[in-house]
Amino acid sequence: MIHAEELMKVYQMGDNEVRALDGASFTIEKGEMVSIMGPSGSGKSTLMSIIGCLDAPTGGKYLLDGVAVENLDETQLAEVRGRKIGFIFQQFNLLARTSALENVMLPLTYAGVTGKEREARAMKALERVGLGDRTHHAPSELSGGQQQRVAIARALVNEPAILLADEPTGALDSKTGVEIMDLFQSLHRESGQTVILVTHDAYVARHTERIIRLSDGAIVSDEANLNPIKAGTPRAEE
Numbered sequence: 001m002i003h004a005e006e007l008m009k010v011y012q013m014g015d016n017e018v019r020a021l022d023g024a025s026f027t028i029e030k031g032e033m034v035s036i037m038g039p040s041g042s043g044k045s046t047l048m049s050i051i052g053c054l055d056a057p058t059g060g061k062y063l064l065d066g067v068a069v070e071n072l073d074e075t076q077l078a079e080v081r082g083r084k085i086g087f088i089f090q091q092f093n094l095l096a097r098t099s100a101l102e103n104v105m106l107p108l109t110y111a112g113v114t115g116k117e118r119e120a121r122a123m124k125a126l127e128r129v130g131l132g133d134r135t136h137h138a139p140s141e142l143s144g145g146q147q148q149r150v151a152i153a154r155a156l157v158n159e160p161a162i163l164l165a166d167e168p169t170g171a172l173d174s175k176t177g178v179e180i181m182d183l184f185q186s187l188h189r190e191s192g193q194t195v196i197l198v199t200h201d202a203y204v205a206r207h208t209e210r211i212i213r214l215s216d217g218a219i220v221s222d223e224a225n226l227n228p229i230k231a232g233t234p235r236a237e238e
């Protein structure tokens with residue numbers, strides 16, 4: 001469970017203070033699928049970095065599964081990230097000239113998994129995202145949607161409870177974006193993963209069960225979406 005109370009992230013820029021987060025409070029239960037929306041500069045990526053233990057708040061409280069993250073040192077934070085969190089980014093962030101399989105094996109290598117087990121788990125993750133037949137392709141030999149699937153497989157391979165995706169469909173055309181939302185929905189439904197995604201696109205957000213809106217670092221609305229769009233429904237029929 002993710003629990004944030006009055007989160008602050010203040011950057012001191014010379015004489016100016018930038019309040020990237022300004023008192024955000026919320027709870028996200030295990031297994032929820034949530035989107036975070038808000039204008040550019042409203043603090044979405046900052047919030048994702050804190051949720052994902054990549055960065056610490058300058059004020060307020062953040063509890064991840066009951067553990068106060070601000071009390072952890074760098075080594076403990078890295079351990080929590082590796083075990084609990086999978087990250088997905090707008091630009092995929094895959095290693096070029098490195099096969100899909102090797103990209104997906106990388107987090108396992110960091111976790112100390114080797115040999116046949118590493119390869120088998122990476123294969124399974126690639127099959128999970130529908131790319132069992134593209135394991136030896138390099139990123140440049142894959143479409144944008146396929147590259148994002150490789151990135152999702154890489155995020156999944158350690159079986160983290162939480163997937164954090166910052167604009168995962170932002171670099172994709174709308175049809176491919178919907179396919180990626182379909183994949184997130186099935187991961188959420190079948191594996192019970194908590195999925196938190198940032199998007200500018202209200203149509204993408206409506207695929208999730210809850211929509212949190214940020215403005216100037218604060219939450220301005222937090223609403224249940226009782227009838228999430230099922231991925232695959234054509235946009236014209238909404």
Ligand SMILES: Nc1ncnc2c1ncn2[C@@H]1O[C@H](COP(=O)(O)OP(=O)(O)OP(=O)(O)O)[C@@H](O)[C@H]1O
Nearest residue numbers: 011018019020038039040041042043044045046047
């Ligand atoms: N390292 C930093 N140093 C100083 N200011 C920063 C830093 N990182 C972010 N900011 C500022 O914090 C605010 C929030 O940034 P953030 O990247 O979280 O916005 P965002 O909502 O993700 O925007 P976008 O939709 O454009 O990605 C912005 O005003 C930004 O300029």
Ligand SMILES: [Mg+2]
Nearest residue numbers: 044045046166
């Ligand atoms: Mg951002």
